[in-house]
Amino acid sequence: MADDLTRRVFLGSAGIALAATAASAAPESGEGKKPGGARIIAISCSPRKGKGTAAALKECLKGSKGVGDGIETELIELAGLDIDGSVAAGVPLAPGRKDDFSSVAKKLSDPKVAGIIIGTPVYFSSMSSLCKSFIERMMVFYRKDVLAGMPVGVLAVGGSRNGGQEVTIRSVQDSLFCYDMVVVGTGRRFGAAVWAKGGVENDKEGMKAANNLGRRVAETSLALKG
Numbered sequence: 001m002a003d004d005l006t007r008r009v010f011l012g013s014a015g016i017a018l019a020a021t022a023a024s025a026a027p028e029s030g031e032g033k034k035p036g037g038a039r040i041i042a043i044s045c046s047p048r049k050g051k052g053t054a055a056a057l058k059e060c061l062k063g064s065k066g067v068g069d070g071i072e073t074e075l076i077e078l079a080g081l082d083i084d085g086s087v088a089a090g091v092p093l094a095p096g097r098k099d100d101f102s103s104v105a106k107k108l109s110d111p112k113v114a115g116i117i118i119g120t121p122v123y124f125s126s127m128s129s130l131c132k133s134f135i136e137r138m139m140v141f142y143r144k145d146v147l148a149g150m151p152v153g154v155l156a157v158g159g160s161r162n163g164g165q166e167v168t169i170r171s172v173q174d175s176l177f178c179y180d181m182v183v184v185g186t187g188r189r190f191g192a193a194v195w196a197k198g199g200v201e202n203d204k205e206g207m208k209a210a211n212n213l214g215r216r217v218a219e220t221s222l223a224l225k226g
Protein backbone atom coordinates (compact mmCIF):
# COMPACT_ATOMS: atom_id res chain seq x y z
CA MET A 1 0.00 0.00 0.00
CA ALA A 2 1.31 3.45 -0.80
CA ASP A 3 2.72 5.51 2.03
CA ASP A 4 1.65 9.06 2.83
CA LEU A 5 4.39 10.59 0.69
CA THR A 6 3.41 8.55 -2.34
CA ARG A 7 -0.19 9.61 -1.89
CA ARG A 8 0.83 13.27 -1.65
CA VAL A 9 2.95 12.98 -4.79
CA PHE A 10 0.04 11.30 -6.51
CA LEU A 11 -2.34 14.06 -5.51
CA GLY A 12 0.04 16.67 -6.85
CA SER A 13 0.65 14.89 -10.12
CA ALA A 14 -3.02 14.21 -10.67
CA GLY A 15 -3.77 17.90 -10.19
CA ILE A 16 -6.35 17.19 -7.54
CA ALA A 17 -7.38 20.39 -5.78
CA LEU A 18 -7.34 19.72 -2.07
CA ALA A 19 -10.13 22.24 -1.62
CA ALA A 20 -12.50 20.35 -3.90
CA THR A 21 -15.34 18.84 -1.93
CA ALA A 22 -18.10 17.98 -4.38
CA ALA A 23 -18.52 14.33 -3.28
CA SER A 24 -21.96 13.92 -1.80
CA ALA A 25 -21.28 12.45 1.61
CA ALA A 26 -19.65 13.30 4.91
CA PRO A 27 -18.12 10.87 7.41
CA GLU A 28 -20.89 8.90 9.12
CA SER A 29 -18.92 8.37 12.27
CA GLY A 30 -15.53 8.52 13.80
CA GLU A 31 -14.96 12.31 13.90
CA GLY A 32 -12.15 12.90 16.34
CA LYS A 33 -11.27 9.23 16.71
CA LYS A 34 -7.69 8.46 17.60
CA PRO A 35 -5.09 8.75 14.84
CA GLY A 36 -4.11 5.41 13.44
CA GLY A 37 -7.74 4.37 13.06
CA ALA A 38 -8.82 2.86 9.78
CA ARG A 39 -11.44 4.38 7.51
CA ILE A 40 -13.65 2.12 5.44
CA ILE A 41 -15.28 3.84 2.49
CA ALA A 42 -18.34 2.44 0.75
CA ILE A 43 -19.06 3.73 -2.74
CA SER A 44 -22.56 3.47 -4.14
CA CYS A 45 -22.53 3.32 -7.93
CA SER A 46 -26.29 3.62 -8.27
CA PRO A 47 -27.55 6.63 -10.19
CA ARG A 48 -30.43 6.68 -7.67
CA LYS A 49 -29.39 8.43 -4.46
CA GLY A 50 -30.43 6.83 -1.19
CA LYS A 51 -32.04 3.76 -2.76
CA GLY A 52 -31.31 0.04 -2.51
CA THR A 53 -27.56 0.06 -3.16
CA ALA A 54 -26.96 2.85 -0.65
CA ALA A 55 -29.14 1.11 1.95
CA ALA A 56 -27.31 -2.19 1.55
CA LEU A 57 -23.94 -0.43 1.77
CA LYS A 58 -25.03 1.19 5.04
CA GLU A 59 -25.52 -2.34 6.37
CA CYS A 60 -21.96 -3.16 5.21
CA LEU A 61 -20.67 -0.16 7.14
CA LYS A 62 -22.57 -1.29 10.25
CA GLY A 63 -20.62 -4.53 9.98
CA SER A 64 -17.39 -2.57 9.59
CA LYS A 65 -18.09 -0.39 12.62
CA GLY A 66 -18.83 -3.47 14.70
CA VAL A 67 -15.20 -4.50 14.36
CA GLY A 68 -14.01 -1.85 16.79
CA ASP A 69 -13.72 1.76 17.87
CA GLY A 70 -10.78 2.35 15.58
CA ILE A 71 -12.98 2.01 12.50
CA GLU A 72 -14.41 5.11 10.82
CA THR A 73 -16.88 4.73 8.00
CA GLU A 74 -18.05 6.87 5.15
CA LEU A 75 -20.61 6.34 2.42
CA ILE A 76 -19.97 8.10 -0.88
CA GLU A 77 -22.87 8.14 -3.31
CA LEU A 78 -21.91 8.74 -6.93
CA ALA A 79 -25.54 9.54 -7.78
CA GLY A 80 -25.74 12.96 -9.34
CA LEU A 81 -21.99 13.18 -9.86
CA ASP A 82 -20.56 13.58 -13.33
CA ILE A 83 -17.86 10.94 -13.89
CA ASP A 84 -16.77 10.49 -17.48
CA GLY A 85 -14.91 7.25 -18.16
CA SER A 86 -13.43 8.46 -21.46
CA VAL A 87 -10.94 10.64 -19.59
CA ALA A 88 -9.13 7.45 -18.57
CA ALA A 89 -8.50 6.78 -22.26
CA GLY A 90 -6.94 10.21 -22.69
CA VAL A 91 -10.00 11.91 -24.17
CA PRO A 92 -10.16 15.32 -22.52
CA LEU A 93 -13.36 16.83 -21.22
CA ALA A 94 -14.83 19.53 -23.42
CA PRO A 95 -13.27 22.95 -22.79
CA GLY A 96 -14.76 24.47 -19.64
CA ARG A 97 -16.25 21.20 -18.42
CA LYS A 98 -15.03 19.83 -15.10
CA ASP A 99 -16.38 16.54 -13.87
CA ASP A 100 -16.58 15.31 -10.28
CA PHE A 101 -14.05 12.49 -10.21
CA SER A 102 -11.30 14.49 -8.48
CA SER A 103 -13.46 15.12 -5.41
CA VAL A 104 -13.98 11.38 -4.94
CA ALA A 105 -10.32 10.66 -5.75
CA LYS A 106 -9.30 13.06 -3.02
CA LYS A 107 -11.34 11.14 -0.46
CA LEU A 108 -9.91 7.80 -1.60
CA SER A 109 -6.39 9.17 -1.41
CA ASP A 110 -6.62 10.00 2.29
CA PRO A 111 -3.97 7.92 4.06
CA LYS A 112 -6.56 6.87 6.64
CA VAL A 113 -8.49 4.92 4.02
CA ALA A 114 -7.76 1.27 4.77
CA GLY A 115 -10.54 -0.52 2.91
CA ILE A 116 -13.18 0.05 0.26
CA ILE A 117 -16.55 -1.50 -0.51
CA ILE A 118 -18.02 -0.97 -3.96
CA GLY A 119 -21.76 -1.40 -4.43
CA THR A 120 -23.55 -1.44 -7.75
CA PRO A 121 -27.09 -2.07 -8.91
CA VAL A 122 -27.42 -4.99 -11.34
CA TYR A 123 -28.14 -3.67 -14.81
CA PHE A 124 -28.67 -6.40 -17.39
CA SER A 125 -26.56 -8.81 -15.34
CA SER A 126 -23.67 -6.41 -15.06
CA MET A 127 -22.54 -3.29 -13.23
CA SER A 128 -24.07 0.15 -13.81
CA SER A 129 -22.39 2.42 -16.36
CA LEU A 130 -21.59 4.77 -13.46
CA CYS A 131 -19.69 1.93 -11.76
CA LYS A 132 -17.79 1.15 -14.96
CA SER A 133 -16.87 4.80 -15.52
CA PHE A 134 -15.74 5.09 -11.92
CA ILE A 135 -13.54 1.99 -12.15
CA GLU A 136 -12.04 3.25 -15.40
CA ARG A 137 -11.24 6.62 -13.83
CA MET A 138 -9.57 4.85 -10.91
CA MET A 139 -6.76 4.35 -13.45
CA VAL A 140 -5.04 7.44 -12.01
CA PHE A 141 -4.47 5.30 -8.91
CA TYR A 142 -3.25 2.35 -10.97
CA ARG A 143 -0.36 4.34 -12.29
CA LYS A 144 0.69 5.31 -8.76
CA ASP A 145 -0.20 2.02 -7.07
CA VAL A 146 -2.27 3.87 -4.47
CA LEU A 147 -4.85 1.09 -4.21
CA ALA A 148 -2.48 -1.86 -4.48
CA GLY A 149 -2.75 -4.09 -1.43
CA MET A 150 -5.91 -2.41 -0.14
CA PRO A 151 -8.82 -4.69 0.84
CA VAL A 152 -11.97 -4.27 -1.23
CA GLY A 153 -15.38 -5.91 -1.07
CA VAL A 154 -18.15 -5.90 -3.67
CA LEU A 155 -21.93 -5.83 -3.29
CA ALA A 156 -24.59 -6.02 -5.99
CA VAL A 157 -28.30 -5.22 -5.65
CA GLY A 158 -30.74 -6.64 -8.17
CA GLY A 159 -34.49 -6.38 -8.61
CA SER A 160 -34.82 -10.14 -9.10
CA ARG A 161 -33.78 -12.93 -6.75
CA ASN A 162 -31.46 -14.46 -9.33
CA GLY A 163 -31.00 -11.36 -11.41
CA GLY A 164 -27.28 -11.62 -12.06
CA GLN A 165 -25.94 -10.36 -8.72
CA GLU A 166 -23.16 -12.93 -8.60
CA VAL A 167 -21.85 -12.41 -12.13
CA THR A 168 -22.01 -8.68 -11.51
CA ILE A 169 -19.93 -9.05 -8.36
CA ARG A 170 -17.41 -11.16 -10.24
CA SER A 171 -17.18 -8.64 -13.04
CA VAL A 172 -16.42 -5.80 -10.61
CA GLN A 173 -13.95 -8.01 -8.73
CA ASP A 174 -12.15 -8.89 -11.98
CA SER A 175 -11.51 -5.19 -12.59
CA LEU A 176 -10.29 -4.68 -9.04
CA PHE A 177 -7.75 -7.48 -9.43
CA CYS A 178 -6.23 -5.30 -12.16
CA TYR A 179 -5.53 -2.71 -9.47
CA ASP A 180 -3.82 -5.37 -7.33
CA MET A 181 -6.39 -4.84 -4.59
CA VAL A 182 -7.01 -7.53 -2.00
CA VAL A 183 -10.47 -8.76 -2.91
CA VAL A 184 -12.39 -9.86 0.19
CA GLY A 185 -15.58 -11.95 0.23
CA THR A 186 -18.34 -12.44 2.76
CA GLY A 187 -16.89 -15.66 4.16
CA ARG A 188 -17.42 -18.72 1.98
CA ARG A 189 -19.18 -16.52 -0.58
CA PHE A 190 -17.50 -14.07 -2.89
CA GLY A 191 -19.58 -10.96 -2.32
CA ALA A 192 -22.90 -9.65 -1.03
CA ALA A 193 -25.75 -10.50 -3.43
CA VAL A 194 -28.82 -8.50 -2.41
CA TRP A 195 -32.41 -8.69 -3.66
CA ALA A 196 -34.26 -5.38 -3.67
CA LYS A 197 -37.84 -6.62 -3.97
CA GLY A 198 -39.98 -4.53 -1.60
CA GLY A 199 -36.80 -2.91 -0.18
CA VAL A 200 -33.41 -4.45 0.55
CA GLU A 201 -34.25 -4.65 4.26
CA ASN A 202 -36.64 -7.49 3.39
CA ASP A 203 -33.77 -9.59 2.09
CA LYS A 204 -32.52 -10.94 5.41
CA GLU A 205 -29.92 -13.22 3.83
CA GLY A 206 -28.65 -10.49 1.53
CA MET A 207 -28.37 -7.97 4.35
CA LYS A 208 -26.60 -10.52 6.51
CA ALA A 209 -24.12 -11.00 3.67
CA ALA A 210 -23.74 -7.21 3.40
CA ASN A 211 -22.97 -6.97 7.12
CA ASN A 212 -20.47 -9.82 6.86
CA LEU A 213 -18.80 -8.18 3.88
CA GLY A 214 -18.32 -4.94 5.81
CA ARG A 215 -16.98 -6.80 8.81
CA ARG A 216 -14.52 -8.82 6.76
CA VAL A 217 -13.23 -5.77 4.85
CA ALA A 218 -12.64 -3.98 8.19
CA GLU A 219 -11.00 -7.00 9.79
CA THR A 220 -8.72 -7.49 6.80
CA SER A 221 -7.87 -3.79 6.74
CA LEU A 222 -6.83 -3.85 10.38
CA ALA A 223 -4.87 -7.06 9.93
CA LEU A 224 -2.95 -5.64 6.96
CA LYS A 225 -2.37 -2.34 8.75
CA GLY A 226 -0.63 -4.31 11.48
Ligand SMILES: Cc1cc2nc3c(=O)[nH]c(=O)nc-3n(C[C@H](O)[C@H](O)[C@H](O)COP(=O)(O)O)c2cc1C
Pocket residue numbers: 046047048051052053054120121122123124125126157158159160161162163164165196
Ligand atom coordinates in the same frame (compact mmCIF):
# COMPACT_ATOMS: atom_id res chain seq x y z
C1 LIG B 1 -31.38 -0.58 -16.90
C2 LIG B 1 -31.74 -1.53 -15.78
C3 LIG B 1 -31.39 -2.85 -15.90
C4 LIG B 1 -31.68 -3.74 -14.85
N1 LIG B 1 -31.29 -5.04 -14.98
C5 LIG B 1 -31.49 -5.88 -13.96
C6 LIG B 1 -31.02 -7.23 -14.03
O1 LIG B 1 -30.42 -7.67 -15.00
N2 LIG B 1 -31.23 -8.02 -12.96
C7 LIG B 1 -31.89 -7.61 -11.83
O2 LIG B 1 -32.03 -8.36 -10.89
N3 LIG B 1 -32.34 -6.33 -11.73
C8 LIG B 1 -32.14 -5.46 -12.76
N4 LIG B 1 -32.57 -4.15 -12.66
C9 LIG B 1 -33.20 -3.70 -11.40
C10 LIG B 1 -32.18 -3.03 -10.48
O3 LIG B 1 -31.03 -3.82 -10.30
C11 LIG B 1 -32.82 -2.81 -9.11
O4 LIG B 1 -33.92 -1.92 -9.27
C12 LIG B 1 -31.87 -2.22 -8.08
O5 LIG B 1 -32.52 -2.15 -6.86
C13 LIG B 1 -31.42 -0.84 -8.39
O6 LIG B 1 -30.59 -0.35 -7.34
P1 LIG B 1 -30.90 1.05 -6.65
O7 LIG B 1 -32.15 0.86 -5.84
O8 LIG B 1 -29.72 1.35 -5.80
O9 LIG B 1 -31.07 2.04 -7.74
C14 LIG B 1 -32.33 -3.28 -13.68
C15 LIG B 1 -32.69 -1.92 -13.59
C16 LIG B 1 -32.40 -1.07 -14.63
C17 LIG B 1 -32.77 0.40 -14.49
